Structures are given as C-alpha cells and as structure tokens.
Amino acid sequence: MSGNAPKKKGEASRRILRAAEELFAAKGFAAVSVRDIAQLAEVNKALVFYYYENKATLLRKVLEQYYTSHAEALSPADPTTSLREQVHALLTSYLDFIEDNSRYIHIVQHELLANGENVGMIREGMNLLFSRVQEVLADMAGDGPLHVRHFFLSFSGLVVAYFTYAPALDEIWDGDPLSASNRRERREHLHWVIDQLLSGMEANQA
Amino acid sequence: MSGNAPKKKGEASRRILRAAEELFAAKGFAAVSVRDIAQLAEVNKALVFYYYENKATLLRKVLEQYYTSHAEALSPADPTTSLREQVHALLTSYLDFIEDNSRYIHIVQHELLANGENVGMIREGMNLLFSRVQEVLADMAGDGPLHVRHFFLSFSGLVVAYFTYAPALDEIWDGDPLSASNRRERREHLHWVIDQLLSGMEANQA
DNA sequence: GTCTATAGCGAGATAGAC
DNA sequence: GTCTATCTCGCTATAGAC
Numbered sequence: 001m002s003g004n005a006p007k008k009k010g011e012a013s014r015r016i017l018r019a020a021e022e023l024f025a026a027k028g029f030a031a032v033s034v035r036d037i038a039q040l041a042e043v044n045k046a047l048v049f050y051y052y053e054n055k056a057t058l059l060r061k062v063l064e065q066y067y068t069s070h071a072e073a074l075s076p077a078d079p080t081t082s083l084r085e086q087v088h089a090l091l092t093s094y095l096d097f098i099e100d101n102s103r104y105i106h107i108v109q110h111e112l113l114a115n116g117e118n119v120g121m122i123r124e125g126m127n128l129l130f131s132r133v134q135e136v137l138a139d140m141a142g143d144g145p146l147h148v149r150h151f152f153l154s155f156s157g158l159v160v161a162y163f164t165y166a167p168a169l170d171e172i173w174d175g176d177p178l179s180a181s182n183r184r185e186r187r188e189h190l191h192w193v194i195d196q197l198l199s200g201m202e203a204n205q206a
Numbered sequence: 207m208s209g210n211a212p213k214k215k216g217e218a219s220r221r222i223l224r225a226a227e228e229l230f231a232a233k234g235f236a237a238v239s240v241r242d243i244a245q246l247a248e249v250n251k252a253l254v255f256y257y258y259e260n261k262a263t264l265l266r267k268v269l270e271q272y273y274t275s276h277a278e279a280l281s282p283a284d285p286t287t288s289l290r291e292q293v294h295a296l297l298t299s300y301l302d303f304i305e306d307n308s309r310y311i312h313i314v315q316h317e318l319l320a321n322g323e324n325v326g327m328i329r330e331g332m333n334l335l336f337s338r339v340q341e342v343l344a345d346m347a348g349d350g351p352l353h354v355r356h357f358f359l360s361f362s363g364l365v366v367a368y369f370t371y372a373p374a375l376d377e378i379w380d381g382d383p384l385s386a387s388n389r390r391e392r393r394e395h396l397h398w399v400i401d402q403l404l405s406g407m408e409a410n411q412a
Numbered sequence: 413g414t415c416t417a418t419a420g421c422g423a424g425a426t427a428g429a430c
Numbered sequence: 431g432t433c434t435a436t437c438t439c440g441c442t443a444t445a446g447a448c
Contacts, residue, residue, distance in 0.1 A: 012413080027320060030237035033441060044415055049443060051413095106319055113316055114233060115373045123374040130378050145394035149378050154399060157367025158360055165359060167321045168329040172336050172355050188351035193360060196406035197399065218431075239423065250433055255425060257431095415448075423440080430433075 013051045015041040021062045025103035028110045029059055056117075063111070063121050066104045070125055073097040074132050084198055086136045091194055094129075094159060095187055105163050129156075140201045151197065158193060162186050219257045221247040227268045231309035234316045235265050262323075269317070269327050272310045276331055279303040280338050290404055292342045297400055300335075300365060301393055311369050335362075346407045357403065364399060368392050 019041035023032040034055055038045040052058040075093050077086045098105060108125075111118045133152045141148040162177070169177045176182065225247035229238040240261055244251040258264040281299055283292045304311060314331075317324045339358045347354040368383070375383040382388065 028234060028236060028316075030234060031320065034443085035441075045442095046416085046444080047414060055442070109315065109370065110234075110319055112370055112373055113312055113319075114237065119373050123377060126371070126374045127377055145391050145398055147391075147395075149375075150392065150395040152378070153367055153371060153375070154364055154395070156371065157363040157365075159363075160370075161359055161363025161366065164315065164318055164366075165332070165362065167318055167325050168332045169355075169359070171329060171333055172358070185351050185353075186356065189356040189360070192351055192406070193403065196402045199406075200398070200402035240425085241423080251424090252426080252434080253432060261424070413448105415446100417445085417447100419442105419444075421441080421443100424438090426437075427435085428433100429435100430431105 012043050016048055016051055020058045025106040063118055067121060067125055071128060077136055088191060090136055102163055105160055142204055158190055218249050222254055222257055226264045231312040269324055273327060273331055277334060283342055293400060294397060296342055308369060311366055348410055364396055
C-alpha cells in the first residue's frame with residue numbers, strides 16, 4: 001500500500017496551491033519551505049516544482065487567485081438607494097469578502113511589509129477598491145483632510161485592524177475576538193462609525 | 207589597513223541591534239539572515255552570535271527596546287483639560303511616537319502575522335495602550351458595539367493603516383504618501399475622524 | 413503525472429586563534 | 431572583543447526512473 005489518503009487524481013496541483021495559500025498566510029512567504037507545502041498537500045516535493053516553476057511563482061498564483069475573487073466580490077452600487085445605504089452596502093460586501101477570505105488579508109499584509117515585487121499586484125487591487133469607494137463617496141467627500149482617499153484608507157484600516165490584531169486582543173476582548181458573536185458586534189461598531197463619518201461629511205457640505 | 211569605516215570601538219553591539227531592527231522591519235524576521243545583519247552593521251558574522259545568543263534573541267531584544275520606549279512615550283492624561291482634548295492629546299502622542307519609530311509598527315505587524323512566541327510581548331504593549339485609552343474614554347463609551355475596546359481598536363487601525371498601506375498608495379495619493387505634507391494632512395484627517403466619533407458618543411449618552 | 417535521489421548552495425551556529 | 435575557518439543542516443531546484 002502506498003498510502004491511506006483519500007486523494008483524487010489530477011487534483012494535486014490544486015492541493016498544492018491551497019496548501020501554499022494556507023501556509024503563506026500563516027507564516028509568511030520567507031518562513032515557509034517547499035517541503036512544508038508538499039507535506040501539507042500530501043504530494044512529493046518535486047511535484048511542486050513540476051506544477052509551479054518555483055516558490056515565488058506559487059505566491060504569485062495565490063495572489064492572482066485572490067485578486068480575481070476580490071474583483072468579483074465587489075458588487076456594483078445600487079443607484080436606487082441613498083448614498084448612505086450604498087456606503088453601508090459596500091462595507092457589508094467588503095466585510096463578507098474578508099470573512100470568507102481571511103487569509104487574503106494576511107498574505108496581502110505580508111507582501112506589503114516585505115515591500116517587494118508583489119506590491120504591484122496589491123496596488124492594482126487597492127486601486128480597484130478605491131475607484132469603487134470613490135464612485136459612492138465622491139460627491140460627499142471634500143478636499144484635503146476630507147478627501148475621498150482618506151476615507152478609503154480609514155475604512156480599510158478600520159476593517160483590517162480587527163484581523164491583524166486579533167492574536168493580541170484576547171485579553172482585552174472577553175475570549176476569542178474572532179468568535180461569531182464578537183465578529184457580529186464588531187460589524188455593528190463599524191457601521192456605527194461609518195454613520196458618524198457620513199454625518200460629519202454631510203455637515204461639512206452644508 | 208583593515209577598513210575605512212568610522213567605527214567607534216565598543217559600539218559593535220549597538221550597531222548590530224540597530225541593523226537587526228532595520229532589516230527585521232524592512233523584510234521580516236524570516237527573510238533576514240544573520241549575514242545580512244552583520245554586513246549592515248559592518249561586523250563579522252560570528253560577533254552577532256557573541257553578543258546575542260541567536261537570531262531569535264536578537265528579535266526579542268529589538269522588541270524589548272521598543273516596548274520600553276513605547277511605554278515611556280505614553281504621557282499621562284492632563285485632568286485639567288476636557289475629555290475631548292485628552293483624546294486628541296493621546297492621538298497626537300501616539301502619532302508622534304509612531305512617526306519617530308515607524309519601524310516599530312512594521313516589526314509588530316510582522317510578529318502579529320507570524321503569530322509566534324513574541325505575540326506575548328506585543329499583547330502586553332496593547333494592554334498598556336488600551337488601559338490608557340480606557341482611562342480617558344471609559345465614561346463616554348458605552349456597551350456592545352460602543353464598548354471602549356472597539357474604539358481602541360478602531361483608533362489603532364486608523365493610525366496604523368497609513369503606514370501599512372503606504373507602499374501601495376502612491377497612485378492614489380499624489381506622490382509619496384509619507385511626505386511631510388501628506389503626513390500632516392493625514393493627521394488632520396484623523397483628528398477630524400476622532401471628533402466625529404466623540405460627537406457620536408456624546409449623542410449616544412444623552 | 414508522480415516519484416527517488418541528489419546536486420549545490422546558503423543558512424545558523426561553533427571552535428579557536430589573536 | 432573581534433576575527434577566520436569550518437561544521438552541519440535544511441533549503442531550492444534538477445535529473446531521471448517509472
């Protein structure tokens with residue numbers, strides 16, 4: 001017998017990609033070895049190089065995959081609703097995407113910190129998201145400190161902080177910050193924050 | 207002649223620590239080799255192991271150093287001013303610290319993402335900062351989605367996002383997001399945001 | 413398409429001269 | 431305290447059998 005794993009044939013390539021994604025998110029590109037990836041994917045190490053030219057290519061494929069699903073997840077604004085509702089809808093869809101793809105953030109943050117070749121792909125993703133925020137917020141936002149780009153960045157920071165800092169928050173939160181009920185509460189907080197900011201922008205326009 | 211560098215004797219240990227700090231912040235712990243550190247510090251590789259037992263110890267020392275200066279940078283609240291002013295003062299001192307120690311964030315984020323042994327030290331730093339925020343905000347904040355911990359995390363995210371995302375923002379910003387004038391503008395934005403949130407909290411109390 | 417075997421290199425760390 | 435030289439290991443990547 002060669003093994004007891006329920007592997008389906010032809011799937012090896014996908015298993016490798018999934019394993020790479022999981023490990024890159026957990027430990028970062030540099031801290032992961034191809035051996036780790038092969039082990040988790042339950043394939044031979046050499047097979048990784050057969051499907052993906054090298055370790056760096058593997059990371060690029062992981063990022064490309066996310067880039068695609070991120071772009072797809074951005075549903076277009078519904079012009080029949082109020083701007084305020086459109087902003088909330090955008091926040092909701094962003095949170096949905098991130099909860100479904102929490103590893104995405106980790107990989108992106110790793111790459112941002114490494115500040116290497118892959119920042120280009122991340123920049124494209126940011127630009128895309130920014131243009132969506134701009135569509136919705138352009139009329140409300142102002143200039144200088146109230147420019148759309150600041151709100152875009154602030155929204156991103158507000159959303160992402162929760163996932164970045166979670167491992168160090170368990171004493172401040174009661175128990176696991178990432179539990180379902182705590183995630184729900186955090187969502188409510190973010191929608192509340194958005195409301196305050198929108199009110200401030202409206203007041204500023206008048 | 208053995209070299210042309212203006213090295214002062216006895217300083218090697220500090221040069222190593224500084225080099226390690228710089229490289230860990232730029233590329234992350236795993237992506238940095240002891241050889242890199244020695245080269246930047248202009249010392250022999252073996253000397254790194256003479257002063258610091260191993261690579262992991264070096265990172266711990268870097269974190270300890272930051273932990274200390276972070277704690278020192280948190281000036282106590284001035285009870286003769288309004289709560290609103292105290293919050294703004296806290297934000298200002300946090301921003302000052304971070305601008306003076308911008309590498310600190312990068313190292314902390316790397317460690318959070320790695321989620322390894324050093325998260326304990328970071329947790330202590332977060333707890334300390336949280337208790338300061340709580341002092342100032344306890345009376346104003348509420349429960350559930352308006353609990354102090356949410357505001358604490360939101361403030362952190364708002365501040366930190368700017369530095370995390372900077373490498374991918376250059377197309378959205380006009381030129382370098384980290385230029386002096388852009389940093390100033392970002393500060394103004396953050397104070398504006400804080401003001402909106404404080405107003406929202408006051409309204410909620412009534 | 414998947415494996416074994418191994419080349420070749422750079423890493424962390426140590427021994428010991430000065 | 432600082433260096434040279436070296437050990438050992440694990441890494442990426444390749445060659446080639448099946």
